[in-house]
Amino acid sequence: MALTIAMILLFQTTIGILGNFSLILHYIFLHFSGCRSKPTDLILTHLTVANSLAILCKGIPETMLAFGLTCHVNKVGCHSFSFLDRVGRGVSVCTTCLLSVFQVITINPLHSRWAGLKLKVFKYIGPCNIMNWILHMMVNAIFPIYASTKWINKTIAKENMSKCCTRNYDNVTFSLYVTFISFHDVLCLGFMSWASASVVFILYKHKQQVQHIYNHKITPRSSAETRATKKS
Incomplete structure (x- = not known):
């Protein structure tokens, strides 16, 4: 059973590393080659970096522990891995949310109530991503500073990585952090x-409005709804 779990973790970590770092290299190539990128590429770039942080700081150590490998982590290393893991996780969740909202705004018709924001949303993508990183860095840095911490100098063996660094938070700090x-x-x-x-409602409504135009038995072209999801 333990070997099965270890193999599953190894498979997930390997796929995650290959997938995310391939995307990072792809976006770097697009940037330096001068190719025109889609509006969502900037969001996906930040999402890829955040996922990579989570994999490196959480996925790899957990996989090593599952195979019974040992590694020595000092106090600075423990806090650094923990900090980057929490930041990566928070940014990943928030960036996924940002991507979903952005797609809703872009596929709305120009005559909708989103029309004004639709014309401005492109210049807000960059600042939103930057604020996302700053917010999670601040939160995950401030709480440990005000927490009462206790370091346990211990080599990582067959337990969870958190065994290497145990923190005794006071009730108020812990409650505030968990609440946030x-x-x-x-x-x-x-x-x-x-x-x-x-998104589902908008595409369905649009398809109902223009259904009389399409004749899927005659034309092989994909519908506007399908093309809209690809462009967004």
């Missing part, structure tokens, strides 16, 4: 759910 993380996740999940439902 829970509120953050619930808020992002709510926006993503709303965005997904809105």
Whole structure:
């Protein structure tokens, strides 16, 4: 059973590393080659970097532990891995939410109530991504500073990586941090759910309005709804 779990973790980590780093190289190539990128490429670039941080700081250590490998991590290393893992996770969730909302705005027709924001949304993508990183770095740096921490100098063996660095937070700090993380996740999940439902509703409504134009038995072209999802 332990070997099965270890193999699953190894497979997931390997696929994650190959996939995310391939995307990073792809976006770097697009940037330096001068190719025109899609509006969503900037969001996906930040999402890829955040996922890569989470894999490097959480996925690889967990995989090593599953195979019984040992590694020595000092206090600075422990705090650094923990910090980067939390930042990567938070940015990943928030960026996915941002991508969902952006897609809803872009596929809305120009005569909708989103028309004004639709014309301005492109210049807000960059600042939103930067603020996303700054927010999660600040939150995950401030709380540990005000927390009462206790370092346990221990070699990582067959336990979870958190055994290497145990923190005794006071009740107020711990409650505030958990409240923020829970509120953050619930808020992002709510926006993503709303965005997904809105996309389905908009595409369905549009397809109903122009259904008399299409004759799928005659033309092999994909519908506007399908092309809209690809462009967004």
